[in-house]
Amino acid sequence: MATAALDEKKLRGIVKAALVDAFKENRELMQDIVEEALEDIAVARAIEQGLETKTVSRKKVFSMLEGGR
Numbered sequence: 154m155a156t157a158a159l160d161e162k163k164l165r166g167i168v169k170a171a172l173v174d175a176f177k178e179n180r181e182l183m184q185d186i187v188e189e190a191l192e193d194i195a196v197a198r199a200i201e202q203g204l205e206t207k208t209v210s211r212k213k214v215f216s217m218l219e220g221g222r
Contacts, residue, residue: 176183
């Protein structure tokens, strides 16, 4: 059992080191992944909030987008 625990500790250390290296070497990629995840969360929250609000017409939406009231 001691060997299994030692191997698990070694494996965790190796995986941790590999992740640290990946984050350092691919910083831009990791930043893109985090940004996309945050955007997905924001969209999901906006949808949830939208489900709780009153429905408006398509015409009203486009009027507001064009700067009208």
